[in-house]
Amino acid sequence: MGKIITISREFGSGGRELGKRLADALGYDYYDKEIITHISNKVGLSEEYVSTLSEQGMSHYVINYGRSFYINPDQNKVMTAQHEFLRSVALKGNCVIVGRGANIILKDFNPLNIFVYASLESKLERCKLKANEEEKLTDKELIKRIKEIDKNRKNYFSLFFDYEWGDKRNYHLCINTSNVVIKDLIPSLKSFVENY
C-alpha cells in the first residue's frame, strides 16, 4: 500500500498550495475540492452546502426551532459519503488529501499528518493576494473571516471526532508558513515524506 499524506491547514496559511505542490513533486494523487464534488454528486446536494457540512461545526449540524431542535439529516448523509470516498482514495494509496478530516477518518491507514499554520499578518497577506476583485473585503472583514473559518474547523473536529484540531500532538510535522515562499519548502518536505 502506498503512502497517504494529509494536510490540515489554517485558513490563509497556504496549506492547499503546499499540498498541491507536494503531490506534484511526489507524483501522488491530490484531493481537495474533488472530495466535495464527489460527495455533492453522490448525495445530490450543492457543492457549497456540502462544503459547509463537511468541515463546519454545530450551527450547521443542529437546527433550532425555538426551544426544540433536531439534528440535520443532511449532515449524516454527507459524513457517510465523506468516509466512503476517503477510504476508497486511501486504498489506492500514494495521495495527498487536504482537509475534510482525512487525518482522523483514515487513522487506520497510518497517514502522515502535516499541519500548516502561519501568523495572522501572514494569513491576511495571503488572503488579500488571492481575493477576487469582486469579493474585496476590508482587512477587518478578512481577519474576522479567517478567525471564523478556523473556529468552525476547530468546533467541527471537537464535535465529530473528539479531537483537538491544531494541537501539534495530533500531527507528525507542523510547518509555520509565515513569510515563506511555499514553493521553497517542497524539496525538503518531499524528502521528509520519503524518509519519515
Added chain:
Amino acid sequence: MGKIITISREFGSGGRELGKRLADALGYDYYDKEIITHISNKVGLSEEYVSTLSEQGMSHYVINYGRSFYINPDQNKVMTAQHEFLRSVALKGNCVIVGRGANIILKDFNPLNIFVYASLESKLERCKLKANEEEKLTDKELIKRIKEIDKNRKNYFSLFFDYEWGDKRNYHLCINTSNVVIKDLIPSLKSFVENY
C-alpha cells in the same frame, strides 16, 4: 552573518541527538552542555547548579523563608552569563543551539526555531534506552521525571520570558519524533534549514 538554528525539545524526545546530527550534517557549530560549562566557569558555580538555574522555574529563583522570600542572586548571574555567551555564539553564526532559551535570547538574530516533541510512550522508551545502569528508574518514576522536567521548562519560559514554551506559533517547524529513527530525519531537515 550565518544561520542560527535553535532546538527546543521535550525531555526524551531525542531533540539533543537531532540537534547534534543536524549540526554535523550542516557543518555548523553545536552548543548544548558547552553552554553550561562556559557559564559555570564564568560565574564560579557548579555545572549541575548552573544547569538547574539556566532552564528551570520559580522554585529555584525565589527562596522562601517562612512568610518572606528573596530572589536568588545566582539566578541573575547565570542569566547574564547565559545572554552574553549565546550572543557571542550567534555573532559567529552557523550554529545549532539546544535549549537554554536561545530562541528567545537571540530573537534579534532571527534564528530558525525548531521544536521537537513525542508521545509519552516514545519518550519513555528513549529514556529507558539511554539510562545508565546505576540510575535505573521504574517506568512510573521515569514518567514522573519526564513530566516534571518539561513542566519546569514551561514554567521557566513563562516566568523569565513571558513566553509559552511548546506553543507551535513560537517555532518555524515542530517535529514529532514518536517511533522515528532520528538519523533518518536529518537529510530533510538539512534541506529545510537550507531552503526556509
